[in-house]
Amino acid sequence: MKPIELTEAQVKSRRSRNIAIALICVGLVVMFYLITIVKLGPSILNRAL
Amino acid sequence: MSVINDHDPVTEIYISSAMPGDFFALLKPRVMSLVVFTALVGMMAAPGEIDPVLGVIAILCIAIGAGASGALNMWYDADIDAVMSRTKSRPIPSGAISKSEALGFGLILSAFSVAILGLAVNWFAAGLLAFTIFFYAVIYSMWLKRATPQNIVIGGAAGAFPPMIGWAVVTGGVSLESVILFAIIFIWTPPHFWALALFKSDDYKLAEIPMLPIVAGEASTKKQILAYSILLAPLGVAPWLLGFASIAYGVIATVFGAAFLWFAWRVYKMDEADRKMLPAKKMFGFSILYLFVLYAALLVESLLPKLLNLIGIA
DSSP, X not given: OEEOOOOHHXXXXXXXXHHHHHHHHXXXXXXXXXXXXXXXXXXXXXXXX | OOEEOTTSOGGGOOOOOOOHHHHHHHTOHHHHHXXXXXXXXXXXXXXXXXXXXXXXXXHHHHHHHHHHHHHHXXXXXXXXXXXXXXXXXXXXXXXXXXXXXXXXXXXXXXXHHHHHHHHHTOHHHHHHHHHHHHIIIIIXXXXXXXXXXXXXXXXXXXXXXXXXXHHHHXXXXXXXXHHHHHHHHHHHHHHHHHHHHHHTHHHHHHTTOOOHHXXXXXXXXXXXXXXXXXXXXXXXXXXXXXXXXXXHHHHHHHHHHHHHHHHHHHHHTOOTTOSSOHHHHHHHHHHHHHHHHHHHHHHHHHHHHHHHHHTTOO
16 A cells, blocks of 8 residues: 655645635535525424424 | 555546636636626516525526536537637646546536526526526537537527526516527627637637638628628617617617627728738727627616615605
8 A cells, every 4th residue: 555645736726625615615505594594584483393 | 645555556646736716717707707797687687676685696606607617618628728829728728627627517516506596596597597508518519619610600699698597587587678688699799709710710720610710711701790790780779679778778789889880891891911900809809898888788777777766766
């Protein structure tokens, strides 16, 4: 078994991509939250328990 | 740290060095900005209202969908992009991104943009967006572009759909007005691209793309530019003639349509020996201004009553 040594550029680009993906995921969470609130509004709480 | 088997040569394993900016470049940001603008005009000009949050999300989905089709186009066209001066610095030919990364990126963004637009707004608009992506990536990039000099005439439909999608976001359908918005961009595309193809014909020849100046010659291209400009000038005025834009728009569209014709006439009269092709370059620049001004006028007209209503004047 031989480990792969990433170059400095590969490590840097991977970190940048990871940060970008994290930001996009947060953006999607916010977007889905907003869509839910706008489409359902207060009725989201109006359900049988 | 990754670990691999001794039998796999390390040199065969691809490890990406692509930065987020390289992926963003795959989306063709300049084309995307035009798509955002025309889709916004379609959305604002449409009768009816949409929640502002959903409106922003719809525009974002249309922009991402357009960007995804750009990424798929760059994936398929990587070989010809590498030989053209205008495109050889794109992420794939420059080596920043692999073809498979671009393909995966384009497919995922296509799926997400269509699904979110459908779930958040309506499935008719989402269907139109899906068709637009399919049309640009498959019909234009994979089929027409390398097969016929009419490539950008038919393929131009892909760039003309965004205002129609914007309209469908609000109304849930298509009407004569949105077809006119589509037709303006559809008829505008050939003279716009053929003006570019005239002074970039060496590039297209090198890439073996059958653009009209190469296949039919410069004289025929100039005639076609003029013919499409003659169609475009009255079509640009149609929103006023059909009653969904004011006379102010009509005047602007008439003046700019006349100027478009004048630029097309200058290209038509351009000397065969003129290799600088200044009239074609000027026409290319003006064509971008023309579309921007017409759509900006429609945007102002549709926004003004809403703003006046908001501050209580109307």
